[in-house]
Amino acid sequence: MAKDCSFDVVSEVDMQEVDNAVNQATKEISQRFDFRGSKASVTLEGIEIKVAADDDYKLKNVVEILQAKVIKRGISLKNLDYGKVEAAFSGTARQIIKIKKGIDKENAKDVISSLKNSKIKVQAQLMDDQVRVSGKNKDDLQNAIAHLKQGDFKIALQFVNFRS
Template sequence: MPTFDIVSELDKHELQNALDQANKEVTTRYDFKGTDSAFELKGTTVTMKTQSDFQLDQMFDILVQKANRRGIDIKCMERKNTDVQLKTAKEDIEMKEGLDAPLAKKIIKAIKDSKLKVQAANQGDSIRVTGKKRDDLQQVMQMLKGMEDLELPLQFNNFRD
């Protein structure tokens, strides 16, 4: 029986490349001269450091632009912990990955409501979809790609006949 897995993964190598490009742009831009602005990556958290709140917004725009070019969906970025003091501003951006329980339930419910002849099972950080026909599985993929209210980007792995 054909199967595939639904996952939400972050390509850390591409994220590092996007941050390197963003750091390079920040160091060469005139409006950031002498500000010691930089992006740092620790685990799945990106930290932006600069001098003002306005520059944090500009840095976030640069990061979004570079991440889009590298194929990273901005749905996985969540801005948190803005700390603005007298001459320093710092903000953390959490890069979300993995399917949490509420999102997995929402996806499984959408698959069951579609009335296609497939079964969906939660397997921790992924959802396994099984069906008798390959066409049914492809319809599930198209339906999930068309859903706009999902908080995370989805990838489809391990398609097997």
């Protein structure tokens, strides 16, 4: 009797790596010549990264530094949700960047419909903030993973709990 195999599709972020990226960005900003004497800062508070600078131009540079550090730490930029740039006191600018964790219903529907449209013989269902994909054949599951890796989704996907 054939038994079902399965894996979970998740969107997770290692918060320790985010903290390391923020610390590296802060260190680079403190050492850079063009930020000497400026009010540029990057802080991590919960699942939000708060970025502040003297003006929009410097804020954009600080965000680019942060993005470079985040990429080096192996975190996808798809997991960052950029808020609008706000004017703060005394002419400074700030921006809040939220870290997206888990797969929301809209993105889960995209993942599930992508698998259904691919005609791969697997079943997908939403479970809390992840998608469980199951099938009778391991090869079908590997094809499903390859299909999802090629897809362009609004979030970064990881594949965990492969059970055979």
